[in-house]
Amino acid sequence: MSRFPRYRPFAVVAASAIAGLVFAGTLDWQGIGFSSSLAKDTRQAQSAPAAEDRAQEGLRRETLAIVSASGRHRFEVEVAETGAARARGLMFRRELAADAGMLFDFRQDREVAFWMRNTLIPLDLLFIEKTGRIAHIARNAVPLSEELIPSRAVVRFVLEVPGGRAAELGVDVGDVVQGPTIAAASAEN
DSSP: OOSOGGGHHHHHHHHHHHHHHHHHTSSEETTOTTSHHHHHHHHHHHTSOTTOOSOOTTOEEEEEEEEETTEEEEEEEEEEOSHHHHHHTTTTOSOOOTTEEEEEEEEEEEOEEEOOTTOOSOEEEEEEOTTSBEEEEEEEEOTTOOOOEEOSSOEEEEEEEETTHHHHHTOOTTOEEEOHHHHHHHHOO
């Protein structure tokens, strides 16, 4: 018998509510097969060979700048704009240059959550509003972890960079990320 039997119904209700949000498309979990729109993409991404550690083919690349109190920091990023590209993300990569990363564009403002399944390197996840403002930073996400990393805010983008890089550069919540994709989103009504 559980030491806390009266809390068990709460856990079931909470899990059901989260699952309902995922199925309804309100909450999008990068890489998790619960979302009907990501299930197929996730299965394809997970079927990739573990030794495959190169960049995704066909992704657009662009230069971003993170503007912080310590200066302007340039990154060359791949842009994940499709469900398949977002589901795959940086899975299976064995290294990532200090000035490299991946920008996830969800094409709408919403709360998101990520995990590190099949991701072999630690990452900093910068959760970014449509305007480019950093709303939350998850620092040094643990490789291969299936623990959910929530955005904690409504965001349009997520930027993944090498783990520890945000702290090295003095990047913090409230700083701004600039680039062509973010500028185009900011210009939308």
